[in-house]
Amino acid sequence: MTQFASYKDRNFIAVIGDEDSVTGLLLAGIGHVNGPKKNFLVVDQKTPISKIEDTFIEFTKNKEIAIILINQHVANDIRQLLDDHDQAFPTVLEIPSKDHPYDPEKDSVLKRVQRLFGE
């Protein structure tokens, strides 16, 4: 029950992605700025991977975030971190971007299904 109480504080959606994805999701109203803390990161070609990693870790430690949305192509850059993240909260969802449409072959859930029936 104490765990459930902490769930109630988690009500933000964070996003890591290219400028168009972030702009769109902020238009949908998920953006939140609290002092120096933001719940989004715009990734472009110049963004170092260490910054993406640091932001992802920061989001996973933030107890106000319930969901992290991340572009699939950005997620590929920090795959190890994503694989190591096994907690229920925040939940991570890989989303398609303008230049990288949804690829079912890279979908983690469908991979699990294949594994289940492949055993």
Place this chain on the structure above:
Amino acid sequence: MEEICTKLDEALLEYLSLISKYQENWQQISKELEGAFMQLAHTKYTMGPGRLTQDQYDGRMQAATRILISQNLGVEEEEKHYNHQFSLINGHLENDENINESESSQSIDNSSILRRRNVKELETKTDNTNKTKKPQKKQIIRDPLHWFGLLVPPSLRDSQKHFKQGLVNMVNLLNIRNEILEKEAQYRILKQEKEKFMQELSKSKEPVNEEKNTQENVS
């Protein structure tokens, strides 16, 4: 044994239907995002370069769309890991409703005042409404559309609608994903039960077979 098998079949069927739901949901998300990106590109074209970038984001933004996590009851403790559900709460809508309600209450107040035509009462009531108005104004969250100008192209509004719908679908997808993971755990437990049962059956059959073999040898 039959009971376990029927349970296993049911779990598998539900699991497969959830997966097809999951795939359908992904198709919807892809469609929404495709439309959203197309409209965003159109906006960039009409507004000109550099008018729709991260530089225009409002540094004081507050989340209008939030998540509420609720826990499903009646699920076994072993599956606790995935037995939660997400739902979207729209701050904009709630605020709009509050404002509308306050406006309507004000109009009722005003009409009653007019009927009474009492000047003193009118003054006191307007004072009260002014007092209640102030804190409600603070609650209003700016529509992110206005970061990019007051008169934005309709394509940006369309893009916003697509992104909002896409976000709703994403939350639905996460709920389906949780259900899939829960069902998968259930399926694995049932499969293990079945295997145990089969092993016990084969063990109990083995001594009978051995006895038969010895009897045949003797004869």
